[in-house]
Amino acid sequence: MGVAGCGKSSLGAALAQAEGLPLIEGDDHHSPASREKMRQGIALTDEDREGWLATLGQLLQAHPHGAVLTCSSLKKAYRDRLRGACPGLRFVFLEIDRANAGQRVAARAGTHFFSSALVESQFATLESPVGEAGVLRLDALLDLATLQQQASAWIAAQESA
Template sequence: MIVVLMGVSGSGKSTIGKILAEQLGWTFVEADDYHPPANVEKMRRGQPLTDEDRRPWLHELRDRIDTACARGENVVLACSALKHAYQDYLERNEPACVQYVYLHGSEELIRQRLAARKGHFMNPKLLHSQFETLEPPADAIRVDIAPAPEVIAAEVKKKLGL
């Protein structure tokens, strides 16, 4: 199974993903690690990525998902997956293997978290554009990000039946 923790930057995908993967004994994959350097630099400058910018990134992620599904590897993937087109692309080859978990919260709460975050390339000025782009999957498990990360991870496990 591939659990894709999706949502805007600052929603806790990486933090929750690491906790969840550790608790389950699964592999944790950080989608940000798959961005080409040009994308990272563009985001650092506060420029939103285009669909064209995201194409090689999404291709690498889909390859990783397909490989994990073929091997029977359980993965927690922290990935924004903001648009339906991205979500559909990522699960196209293995739809039964992929489960989306939408980490949702208010723009104000996430803005506060981004302001406190250190060492991440994502420019907080891009947050509003991410909310404008966000298209959560209708069948995604929805989890509120207001509680502590450990509580959120427990809620995800409960809703997934793990």
């Protein structure tokens, strides 16, 4: 979880492969209307995210043996909604600063629907999950292999506890 440009999709794919779990790419489940709003640089509202969060919760429930979900989960209410659908859900928070997030989003402008104009709104919406149970904070600027290893080690430690 984290703001646009933090590396959710990259880490999610690496983690799903390393853990032998299915990957649920949250961006794939936004409605066409929400995708168009984001393409135009219009921030989504809680109402826009309602159906999306319901769908993600159902997808998590469809994988009782586990899955990796990439999802911004910017607000505690969103995370709590997903936790309600999937008790025991854990979050890897990829923390990044505004400048680096903006650069990353701008660099993928031709291949992703998310407008770089929305990066600031992502930071304005973000309610840090640091301190919540079941959350691992990682530095999004670390290389992908290190991030995946740290996340996998944390998952293993959680499962053995």
